Amino acid sequence: MEKVSRRQFLGMSTKVGAATLFTGVFAPSASSFFGLGGVAHAGTKKIQEFNFAVLTDAHLYNIADHKFDHILEKAVADVNGLAKKPDFVLYGGDLGQSGKKEELAKGKAILDKLTVPYKIIPGEHDYYLDMGAEWRGMFGPEHWSFDHKGVHFIGMNSILIKDFWSARKLTPTERMGLLEELECHQCGAWGVGEEQLEWLKKDVKNLSPDTPVVIMTHSPLWDYYPRWNFQTLDAPEIRAILKKFEKVIAIHGHVHQVVYNQIGNIHSAGLLSTSWPWPYPPVTLPHPEIKMNRVDPGNFEDGLGTHQVSLNKDFAGMMDYRAFADLLPENVKRGLKL
Amino acid sequence: MNISKLMLIGVAVVGVASVSVAYAKSPRSEKQIAAENKALMDAVAKGDALWHDGRLGTNGLACGNCHPDGSATNPHTWPKYQTNLGKVGTMRDMINWCVAVPLQGKPLAFDSDEMIALEAYATYTHRGITIAPGKDEQHGAVPVKSGPGYP
Numbered sequence: 076m077e078k079v080s081r082r083q084f085l086g087m088s089t090k091v092g093a094a095t096l097f098t099g100v101f102a103p104s105a106s107s108f109f110g111l112g113g114v115a116h117a118g119t120k121k122i123q124e125f126n127f128a129v130l131t132d133a134h135l136y137n138i139a140d141h142k143f144d145h146i147l148e149k150a151v152a153d154v155n156g157l158a159k160k161p162d163f164v165l166y167g168g169d170l171g172q173s174g175k176k177e178e179l180a181k182g183k184a185i186l187d188k189l190t191v192p193y194k195i196i197p198g199e200h201d202y203y204l205d206m207g208a209e210w211r212g213m214f215g216p217e218h219w220s221f222d223h224k225g226v227h228f229i230g231m232n233s234i235l236i237k238d239f240w241s242a243r244k245l246t247p248t249e250r251m252g253l254l255e256e257l258e259c260h261q262c263g264a265w266g267v268g269e270e271q272l273e274w275l276k277k278d279v280k281n282l283s284p285d286t287p288v289v290i291m292t293h294s295p296l297w298d299y300y301p302r303w304n305f306q307t308l309d310a311p312e313i314r315a316i317l318k319k320f321e322k323v324i325a326i327h328g329h330v331h332q333v334v335y336n337q338i339g340n341i342h343s344a345g346l347l348s349t350s351w352p353w354p355y356p357p358v359t360l361p362h363p364e365i366k367m368n369r370v371d372p373g374n375f376e377d378g379l380g381t382h383q384v385s386l387n388k389d390f391a392g393m394m395d396y397r398a399f400a401d402l403l404p405e406n407v408k409r410g411l412k413l
Numbered sequence: 414m415n416i417s418k419l420m421l422i423g424v425a426v427v428g429v430a431s432v433s434v435a436y437a438k439s440p441r442s443e444k445q446i447a448a449e450n451k452a453l454m455d456a457v458a459k460g461d462a463l464w465h466d467g468r469l470g471t472n473g474l475a476c477g478n479c480h481p482d483g484s485a486t487n488p489h490t491w492p493k494y495q496t497n498l499g500k501v502g503t504m505r506d507m508i509n510w511c512v513a514v515p516l517q518g519k520p521l522a523f524d525s526d527e528m529i530a531l532e533a534y535a536t537y538t539h540r541g542i543t544i545a546p547g548k549d550e551q552h553g554a555v556p557v558k559s560g561p562g563y564p
C-alpha cells in the first residue's frame with residue numbers, strides 16, 4: 076500500500092476533486108492517507124493526541140443567496156481558522172433541505188472549501204426525494220469506517236424508514252415533503268436496518284475491546300423523543316454490538332441542540348446545526364445540566380455553531396461547542412467531557 | 414348528554430339569569446357540540462398545514478422548522494412583555510413578528526382565518542397547560558407518541 080504523507084494529502088485536498096476522492100472513494104485502504112491506520116494499529120488504548128471538527132444540519136435551500144448558505148460558509152471559515160488545526164471534519168447529515176441535487180451540490184461546493192478532508196453521512200433531508208441517489212453520487216457510501224491515529228471511526232445511515240409511501244402512492248416530492256416535518260405525522264421511526272447491522276458486526280469483529288471507537292450517526296443512538304425521530308430504532312442492537320469496547324464516543328446531528336447522554340460504555344453528544352436551533356422536546360433531559368440557553372429569534376446566528384473534538388492519548392474526549400452567539404451556559408462553554 | 418345533566422345546566426343558567434328566565438346561551442344538542450368541536454379541529458388542522466408548508470414566508474422556511482408541534486410558542490404566557498416586540502403584546506403580535514423576521518413574509522391580518530388557524534394550532538398543541546401570563550419560560554408542547562398531535 077503506497078504511503079501518502081498527511082502533508083501531501085492536505086495539499087491534494089485543496090485541489091478540485093480531492094475532496095471527492097476522500098469522501099467518495101474512501102475504502103479502508105485509504106486509511107493510509109492518515110499516516111497511521113489499519114485495523115491492526117487500532118487495538119491499543121494509547122493513541123496519538125489529535126482533534127477533529129464536526130459540522131452538521133446546514134439545510135440548504137435551492138434559493139440563491141439564502142441566509143443558510145452564508146451560515147455554512149461562516150462555519151467552514153471557522154473550522155479553517157481553528158488555532159489547533161483539526162485532522163479532518165465529520166459532517167452529520169441534513170446538508171440539503173429537500174434532497175434536491177442543487178442543494179446538495181451547493182453544500183458540497185461550500186464543504187469543499189474546507190482545508191482538511193471531510194467525511195459525511197446522510198440525513199433525512201438529503202435522502203427522501205430520490206432515496207439517496209444524488210447524495211451517493213456526490214459523496215459515496217452511506218456507511219464507512221476508517222482508522223486514524225489509533226481510533227476507529229464509524230459512520231452510518233440511521234434514517235432508514237419502512238416504506239410508507241408505496242401503498243399510498245405518494246410521489247417522491249410528497250414523500251420528501253412529509254419527511255421535511257420533524258413531527259412527520261405518518262412517517263414512523265427510523266433506524267440503520269439489518270444490512271448495516273451486519274456490516275457493523277463485521278467491521279468491529281477483529282477489533283480488540285480496548286480500541287477507542289467514535290461513531291457518527293444522524294440521529295441519537297438512544298430513545299430521546301421518538302415523535303421527532305430523536306431516536307434510532309435499532310440503537311439497542313448497535314449498542315449491543317459496540318458493548319465489547321471499553322469506551323465509545325457517539326456523535327449525532329438531527330437534534331440541532333446541545334444534549335448529552337451516557338448508556339453503559341457509550342458517551343453521546345448532540346450537535347448544533349448551521350440552520351436553526353430546536354427547542355428541547357417535552358421530556359426530562361438525562362443530563363439537565365448540559366443544555367443550551369433559549370435563543371433570540373432576532374439573531375439569525377443564535378443557536379448555531381461548529382464543534383471541535385479533542386482526543387488525548389488515553390481517549391479522553393473534549394467536545395468544544397463553538398456557538399456563534401451567546402448560547403452556552405458556563406459549564407458547557409468550558410467544553411463537554413466525552 | 415343525559416337528561417339530568419341537561420337539567421343541571423338549565424338550573425345553573427337559570428340561577429345566574431334569575432328573574433327573567435332567559436338563557437344566556439341555550440343548551441346545545443350533542444350534535445351541535447360535535448359540529449362546533451369539529452369546526453375547532455378543522456381550524457387546528459388548517460393551522461397545522463400553514464405551520465408547515467412555507468406559504469407564509471419567502472425564504473422557504475415555515476414555523477415548523479423552528480417550532481415542531483408548536484413548541485416554544487408558549488401560548489400560556491400571553492399577553493406579556495416580549496423583548497423582540499418591545500412592548501406588551503399578544504401571541505398574534507409574535508406570530509406576525511415571526512412571519513416578518515425569520516420567514517421574511519408579509520404579516521397577516523389579526524382577524525384572518527390564517528391567523529386564527531395558527532393560533533388554534535399552537536394553543537391546541539399546549540392544551541392542559543396552566544395559563545401563566547408573563548411567565549418567562551419555554552414550555553414544551555403536549556407530549557405525543559405518534560400521529561398528528563391532536564385527536
Ligand SMILES: [Fe+2]
Nearest residue numbers: 132169198329
Ligand atoms: Fe436537521
Ligand SMILES: [Fe+2]
Nearest residue numbers: 169198199329
Ligand atoms: Fe434530520
